[in-house]
Amino acid sequence: MSTPALELTGLKKSFGKAEIIRGIDLSIGTAERHAIIGPNGAGKSTLFNLITARFPATEGTVKLHGEDLAGLQPFQINRKGLSRSFQITNIFPAMTVFENVRCALLWSQGYKYSFWNLVNRSRQLTEGADAILDQINLLERRNLPAGTLSYAEQRALEIGITIAGGADVIMLDEPTAGMSHSETDYITDLILKVTEGKTLVMVEHDMGVVFGLADRISVLVYGEIIATGKPEDVRGDPKVQEAYLGAALEAEH
Amino acid sequence: MTDENLTTDPARPAQRMRAGSLSLTFTPWIVGGILLVLMPFIFTSNSALTIMNQMWITVIFALAYNMLLGQGGMLSFGHAVYAGVGGFACMHIMNASDFFSSLPLPVLPVFGGLFGMGLALIVGSFSTRNAGTVFAMISLGVGELIAACSVIIVAFFGGEEGISGDRTYAMPFFGNEFLQQIDVYYLTSFWVLLSAALMYLWSRTPVGRMANAVRDNPERAEFLGYSARWVRFYSFVASGFFAGVAGGLFAINYEILTEENLNTTSSGVILLVTFLGGVGFFFGPIIGAVAFTLLQTVLSLQTELWAFYAGTLFVATVMFFPGGLAGLMMMHVPAFRLGKANHLIVPYIKTLIPGFIGILGLCALVEMTFHFRHAATGDNEMTLFWTTFDSHTILPWIIAIAVTAIGLGIARATAPALKEAWNEANTAGGAA
Numbered sequence: 001m002s003t004p005a006l007e008l009t010g011l012k013k014s015f016g017k018a019e020i021i022r023g024i025d026l027s028i029g030t031a032e033r034h035a036i037i038g039p040n041g042a043g044k045s046t047l048f049n050l051i052t053a054r055f056p057a058t059e060g061t062v063k064l065h066g067e068d069l070a071g072l073q074p075f076q077i078n079r080k081g082l083s084r085s086f087q088i089t090n091i092f093p094a095m096t097v098f099e100n101v102r103c104a105l106l107w108s109q110g111y112k113y114s115f116w117n118l119v120n121r122s123r124q125l126t127e128g129a130d131a132i133l134d135q136i137n138l139l140e141r142r143n144l145p146a147g148t149l150s151y152a153e154q155r156a157l158e159i160g161i162t163i164a165g166g167a168d169v170i171m172l173d174e175p176t177a178g179m180s181h182s183e184t185d186y187i188t189d190l191i192l193k194v195t196e197g198k199t200l201v202m203v204e205h206d207m208g209v210v211f212g213l214a215d216r217i218s219v220l221v222y223g224e225i226i227a228t229g230k231p232e233d234v235r236g237d238p239k240v241q242e243a244y245l246g247a248a249l250e251a252e253h
Numbered sequence: 254m255t256d257e258n259l260t261t262d263p264a265r266p267a268q269r270m271r272a273g274s275l276s277l278t279f280t281p282w283i284v285g286g287i288l289l290v291l292m293p294f295i296f297t298s299n300s301a302l303t304i305m306n307q308m309w310i311t312v313i314f315a316l317a318y319n320m321l322l323g324q325g326g327m328l329s330f331g332h333a334v335y336a337g338v339g340g341f342a343c344m345h346i347m348n349a350s351d352f353f354s355s356l357p358l359p360v361l362p363v364f365g366g367l368f369g370m371g372l373a374l375i376v377g378s379f380s381t382r383n384a385g386t387v388f389a390m391i392s393l394g395v396g397e398l399i400a401a402c403s404v405i406i407v408a409f410f411g412g413e414e415g416i417s418g419d420r421t422y423a424m425p426f427f428g429n430e431f432l433q434q435i436d437v438y439y440l441t442s443f444w445v446l447l448s449a450a451l452m453y454l455w456s457r458t459p460v461g462r463m464a465n466a467v468r469d470n471p472e473r474a475e476f477l478g479y480s481a482r483w484v485r486f487y488s489f490v491a492s493g494f495f496a497g498v499a500g501g502l503f504a505i506n507y508e509i510l511t512e513e514n515l516n517t518t519s520s521g522v523i524l525l526v527t528f529l530g531g532v533g534f535f536f537g538p539i540i541g542a543v544a545f546t547l548l549q550t551v552l553s554l555q556t557e558l559w560a561f562y563a564g565t566l567f568v569a570t571v572m573f574f575p576g577g578l579a580g581l582m583m584m585h586v587p588a589f590r591l592g593k594a595n596h597l598i599v600p601y602i603k604t605l606i607p608g609f610i611g612i613l614g615l616c617a618l619v620e621m622t623f624h625f626r627h628a629a630t631g632d633n634e635m636t637l638f639w640t641t642f643d644s645h646t647i648l649p650w651i652i653a654i655a656v657t658a659i660g661l662g663i664a665r666a667t668a669p670a671l672k673e674a675w676n677e678a679n680t681a682g683g684a685a
Contacts, residue, residue: 052476054472073475073480074472074475074476075474075475075476075477075478075479075480075481078475078476078477078478079478083476084476086473090470090472090473091470091473092465092466092469092470092473093469093470094465094469095465095466095469099462102462103462103463103466103474103477104477106459106462106463106477106478106479107477107478107479108478111459112459113459113460113463113479113483113484113487114458114459114460115455115458115459115460115461115487115491116458117458117459118454118457118458119457119458119459119462120457161473161477165477165478
């Protein structure tokens with residue numbers, strides 16, 4: 001079997017005495033769409049923050065394409081091809097939509113910390129950013145300050161920023177949180193489109209989105225994964241139904 | 254998408270400075286250059302040249318400071334040391350006669366820049382790890398430390414008398430020995446244009462754009478592959494360079510540097526200048542430097558209380574116009590774009606002129622109080638607004654109070670109409 005895109009072994013995190021993540025083993029294959037679900041407070045966002053080194057792990061390892069990420073800073077992990085979005089919209093609100101995307105392209109296009117290039121002289125940057133804007137349907141909003149966009153548009157922009165750098169592992173933290181039905185459908189289509197051929201890890205509450213998108217699902221309850229598998233298997237798992245899914249599915253219907 | 258947003262119309266600096274997606278426009282730089290050349294023909298006196306030299310030096314320093322404050326989101330309370338150290342280094346070069354006699358004077362500020370940059374490299378290596386309070390506190394500490402060194406390391410800082418030199422010992426530059434004030438003026442003008450252009454270009458480079466990104470959201474920047482710390486570091490070092498250039502020009506202009514060039518008062522002044530001009534726009538600090546230097550030089554000839562007025566203006570800016578003078582100007586761009594700016598002229602006249610007269614009345618009261626309390630006994634005569642009167646009689650007080658009350662009263666009464674006109678002028682459609 002080939003190296004998994006993302007592999008977690010014995011991952012643990014405690015804040016003081018409180019153990020939030022209590023030993024997670026998970027392996028996500030290349031080009032797999034993997035959803036992490038679970039009740040509130042299960043540690044889903046914490047797990048995301050551990051993988052992307054926003055917090056240091058107490059124990060255990062995270063491997064990206066077989067490479068241990070221990071001791072790396074978020075920006076170094078990003079350069080290795082792992083990109084993420086945030087649960088609370090995290091963009092550059094004062095900059096234009098176009099500039100938000102262009103900033104996301106700078107490193108991957110090799111500009112680094114250079115002060116001998118002028119960004120608006122680079123056709124590659126401008127065209128690259130416009131191509132991303134086209135993909136996320138924000139070309140019409142190109143020159144507006146990002147902070148003035150609607151909530152759904154800001155979420156779309158964040159997804160655009162997340163994928164712009166060309167990372168092959170994309171992590172989305174509740175991309176449809178707080179959205180209306182039509183907005184949710186729009187974002188779901190968008191995610192399908194932009195993560196084509198890439199590894200996707202997402203935390204999501206909306207079961208419609210999860211079952212529509214995911215190849216595999218992991219259920220996280222109290223810092224442990226109680227089930228991992230294909231959507232239909234997870235749906236049928238009695239443990240899952242007991243812990244979480246049953247109630248959520250009932251609420252859906 | 255509206256094409257309007259893509260134009261590079263120089264009358265719309267907001268787009269040019271902010272949108273970033275536009276090709277560079279040379280117009281403001283050419284106009285600026287021509288102005289710099291023509292100014293001495295308009296203001297011919299030596300004192301005017303001195304004021305302008307001081308202005309341009311402050312412009313460079315304020316723009317350098319804004320690379321931190323406005324562009325990078327770093328509040329420094331000790332930026333004078335980078336200009337000061339650059340200036341002291343230039344002073345020492347002036348006094349190293351063998352080397353100096355083979356160096357054309359216009360090149361000297363480069364050395365100031367390099368020394369300022371060198372110090373910024375050292376300090377930045379530990380101070381730029383964080384922005385916010387930590388950075389501000391370190392900048393204050395380092396500023397105090399180096400200012401204190403001026404009396405300890407006498408060999409470099411010259412103790413209390415400072416260090417002086419003579420610029421005319423430099424290698425003649427095309428036969429010019431910079432004996433005249435006008436020669437120094439053109440040297441300073443050359444540097445202000447060059448530095449401003451370079452700093453503007455810096456803001457258009459990848460590291461300059463990321464400085465804005467880190468200012469707005471360091472965490473997101475980290476997840477885009479950029480270390481917020483290194484982005485800050487590069488901005489800090491570049492800012493140190495241009496501050497050093499300003500210091501070098503100071504050395505050339507005044508031929509003396511003292512502890513005053515390093516201390517926290519100077520650091521505070523540059524913060525004030527930059528904020529007054531407006532941190533949100535590239536050209537803000539330029540306006541701030543011009544306005545503040547005028548206050549400092551022209552107003553200080555008129556009244557001993559100029560610092561009081563400057564302070565009041567600063568507080569008013571922070572409270573009511575956080576965008577500074579530049580922000581105040583740019584507020585009017587939407588009205589101009591809607592073609593409704595002319596609707597504002599009459600309401601402005603109705604409110605601002607009485608308001609201005611009221612404020613002058615208030616200033617008169619301040620001046621009279623100051624004179625009443627502090628003038629020598631028996632010296633009851635004072636001159637204010639070209640009128641000489643006795644500050645110990647009741648009539649001038651009544652007049653001043655009346656002018657203040659009436660002026661401010663009218664301004665207050667007409668303010669709602671102005672606000673309405675403002676809203677109308679900023680709304681699309683309607684009776685345009």
